[in-house]
Amino acid sequence: MSDYILFYAPGTCARVPMTCLEEAGVSFESRVVSFIAKEQRDVDYLKLNPAGKVPVLVEDGRALSENVAILGYLGRRFPDAGILPPAETEFERCQHVSDLAFCASVLHPIVTRIRIPERFCSLDGARSDVWKLAAEMMIPHFDFIDARLGQSPWWYGEKWAAMDSYINWVWFRVTGAGFPQERYPNLATHAERIAARPSVQRVLARETAGQEDLVSRGLNYGFQPVASVPLD
Ligand SMILES: N[C@@H](CCC(=O)N[C@@H](CS)C(=O)NCC(=O)O)C(=O)O
Known part of the structure; x- marks a missing residue:
């Protein structure tokens, strides 16, 4: 059981x-x-x-x-x-919640538009418009995430945390739906580290x-x- x-x-x-x-x-x-x-x-x-x-x-x-x-x-x-990084203070604990909420509330809705654009439009041919608008919405977030992952192997430094798997899920989902990977070498190598676990x-x-x-x-x-x- x-x-x-x-x-x-x-x-x-x-x-x-x-x-x-x-x-x-x-x-x-x-x-x-x-x-x-x-x-x-x-x-x-x-x-x-x-x-x-x-x-x-x-x-x-x-x-x-x-x-x-x-x-x-x-x-x-x-x-x-x-799963969560160590936190000394309540403020730090809430910063970690904020990171997870960024994935859930900011990134995930964009993922859904890239994966299943038909949920957000009814006109024929509008799927690719929704996909494009959502993909462009993702770019500044990936710019920020990729820059951070360029500084250390994992989101919080030297150790994996749930946040890494959350970011990786976003990456896996959108690159699997045609989002271009070339601009984001650090997200790509982060994905290799995740896959090796x-x-x-x-x-x-x-x-x-x-x-x-x-x-x-x-x-x-x-x-x-x-x-x-x-x-x-
Ligand atoms: N805010 C929710 C989002 C969960 C969510 O959207 N799950 C999707 C799969 S990634 C789902 O169950 N979709 C089924 C549906 O929309 O019918 C969470 O973070 O757990």
Whole structure:
């Protein structure tokens, strides 16, 4: 019997808390949610998270949603896992929350527009407009992140933290949707460091198993990339 259940879908932002659970070395069950079958809108799932989103972390029958809350909880619950960096003061702790919220509230909505622009337009041919506007919105954020990652291997210096996996998920998602990588060498080498972590390899194996389960049930999520649009 696992201590935790994590509801996730392959490739989604649930990869970040899943990585933290692996880094903490705790036993957890990962339960795949099919977006094609709209399982995130099932009555029972909405009882766990009324927003109908992954991730959801279940502990002792209680559900926690929203990455900032889940990552903050896991960071405090497993202080030796390095999920959150050390903080001397309440102000520093809140700065770390602010970093995670930057990923969740600023970057993630841009990711969604780049990945699934059709959710934000109805006119034929407007997908590429939404993609382009969102990609241009991402540029100053990536400029800032890339410059910071040029100063040290990880976001907070010499050690991995959840923030690194969150940034890497954003990078993985948008570069997988045609966002150009060339301007961001530090994000690219950071991605190589992330991929080398045993925790991440275990997460990818779980995602692959989940993906195979979806495919076997005829529930593969068919991603439709936008044809390449030059950025200004
Ligand atoms: N603010 C939420 C965002 C979660 C979210 O948007 N999850 C996406 C996957 S990356 C999702 O579940 N999408 C399903 C849907 O919108 O129907 C968090 O940080 O946990």
